[in-house]
Amino acid sequence: MSPYSGGGKQNCCASLPVKWHPGLTVVVEWVKDPDPHAYVNWPPLGTDGYRAAYKLHAAKYTRHRAVVPVARYEELGLVNVHFLPCNQVAVSAGATYPGRPDYPFHFPQKMQEPATCPES
Known part of the structure; x- marks a missing residue:
């Protein structure tokens, strides 16, 4: 999926309990394309x-994994x-959705990557 979009080419599995409990986490793994629009300058498909x-482009992909509450x-x-x-990740799993007042996260619509990221 491209930046600021929803859905994506591949979605998969999240097996969660019906009732939330403290300490509930999921493992999120993803591949990041450092230049998702580079293909516009490539030879014909x-x-x-x-x-x-x-x-050459795919060799620059980075792979990430995070355990997220x-x-x-x-x-x-x-x-x-x-x-x-x-490379921070936030996960929700409720009956609400982004934009509603009861949604747990209220991130800005488009967040820019800073020049440098804090050390994890």
């Missing part, structure tokens, strides 16, 4: 040049994973 450009929920519902600057 389906050509050897395109395949070579893709191979799940925000408190009263009723199990949609799982929302927010990918934030500096």
Whole structure:
């Protein structure tokens, strides 16, 4: 998925209890493309040049993994994973959704990556 978008090419599994409890966490793994719009300058799709450009580009992907607390929920519902600057992640799993006052997170719509990220 591209920055500031929803959904994505691959969504998978979150097995969560019906009732939230303190200490509930999930493991989030993702691959990050450092330049998601680079393809606009590549040779035509389906050509050897395109395949070579893709191979060079994909070698720059970074892989990430985080163990993330799940925000408190009263009723199990949609799982929302927010990918934030500096490879931070926030997860909710309730019957509410972004934009509602009862949603646990109220992040700005578009957050820019800072020039440097704090050490974890």
